[in-house]
Amino acid sequence: MALEVVLPFGPKTWTLSPAAGPVYALDLLGFGRSSRPNFATNPEGAEEQFVAALEEWREKVGLEEMVLLGHNLGGYLSAAYTLKYPHRAIGAVMSPFNPLAGLRLAGPLGPMLVQTIRSDFKQKYASVFDDNTVSDYIYHLNAQTPSGETAFKNMTIPYGWAKRPMLERIDQVQPDIPVSFIYGSRSSIDSDSGQAFKKTRPDVEIRVIRGAGHYVFADQPDDFNQAVLQILAWTEKENKDEGAKQRELPHLDCHTGGHRV
Numbered sequence: 001m002a003l004e005v006v007l008p009f010g011p012k013t014w015t016l017s018p019a020a021g022p023v024y025a026l027d028l029l030g031f032g033r034s035s036r037p038n039f040a041t042n043p044e045g046a047e048e049q050f051v052a053a054l055e056e057w058r059e060k061v062g063l064e065e066m067v068l069l070g071h072n073l074g075g076y077l078s079a080a081y082t083l084k085y086p087h088r089a090i091g092a093v094m095s096p097f098n099p100l101a102g103l104r105l106a107g108p109l110g111p112m113l114v115q116t117i118r119s120d121f122k123q124k125y126a127s128v129f130d131d132n133t134v135s136d137y138i139y140h141l142n143a144q145t146p147s148g149e150t151a152f153k154n155m156t157i158p159y160g161w162a163k164r165p166m167l168e169r170i171d172q173v174q175p176d177i178p179v180s181f182i183y184g185s186r187s188s189i190d191s192d193s194g195q196a197f198k199k200t201r202p203d204v205e206i207r208v209i210r211g212a213g214h215y216v217f218a219d220q221p222d223d224f225n226q227a228v229l230q231i232l233a234w235t236e237k238e239n240k241d242e243g244a245k246q247r248e249l250p251h252l253d254c255h256t257g258g259h260r261v
Contacts, residue, residue: 024061028074029053030148039151043163046151050077051084058088065089067235069228071217073152079166079173086174125218167193171200178238180205180231184212184219205231 027034029050039046054077058066068089070078082089125134156162173179179201181194185208198204207227212219 024063024066026057028077028148030151034148036145036147039147039154041154043155046155047077047080047164050151051081054081055085055088063088067232071215073148076162076166079170082173082177083169086177089177127221167196170197173201175201176238178203178205178231178235180207180235182207182209182216182224182227182231184208184214184216185210186212186219187214187216189214205234207231 030036030039034053037049039049065088068078068081070076078089128134155164170179179197181191181197181204183189183191183194183206191206191208194204194206198206209216209220209223209227212224217224
């Protein structure tokens with residue numbers, strides 16, 4: 001089973017690789033170093049474009065099934081993909097989005113501006129980089145022509161609330177697909193939505209990482225990675241148990257006039 005990581009950035013996630021199996025970290029369509037197309041202006045159309053791009057990527061990579069682990073918009077789209085392609089995905093959904101589109105107006109002062117207003121980025125990734133690599137990377141990504149950011153804007157109302165709330169649809173995820181939520185205890189995004197879903201799906205896993213803010217994977221990378229590995233182990237067990245149940249189902253042979261049909 002492959003773990004497909006949908007994160008705009010998050011180097012510490014790579015520490016999952018040895019224990020979790022293959023890890024695929026990719027930029028969503030319209031973000032990072034992925035192509036930047038013109039998205040539909042209506043939320044449903046934009047969502048379909050994101051999901052279609054993810055499915056096209058899966059086909060080209062050749063994965064039969066995968067665990068989807070998404071943060072921010074990636075979490076929303078992980079759920080959307082799972083709804084459309086339930087035979088391909090198992091969703092681990094995280095929580096909203098923090099665009100830095102204003103950097104385009106900063107010109108050559110942009111990198112310094114990122115270092116100033118988001119000095120926490122350097123601290124979060126201090127164990128990986130000891131210079132301004134992360135802040136420079138974020139600046140150059142966000143200084144490009146807006147694409148995914150425009151789609152996100154078209155899919156949301158002010159403050160990042162979705163025009164097509166996933167909470168109103170996520171109960172349509174097939175019951176044999178494990179779903180997990182990971183939150184940071186200090187994040188402005190609380191676990192209310194996950195708890196609401198758990199009322200209809202008691203088997204839903206909810207993890208809260210102590211001391212972590214919105215960027216759970218960067219704030220508390222070791223605890224985050226441990227939580228993900230535990231979720232993967234649980235997911236694998238659930239899949240094996242489900243497979244065993246399917247194999248135990250009685251096979252029905254129907255005969256008509258001495259011929260099996």
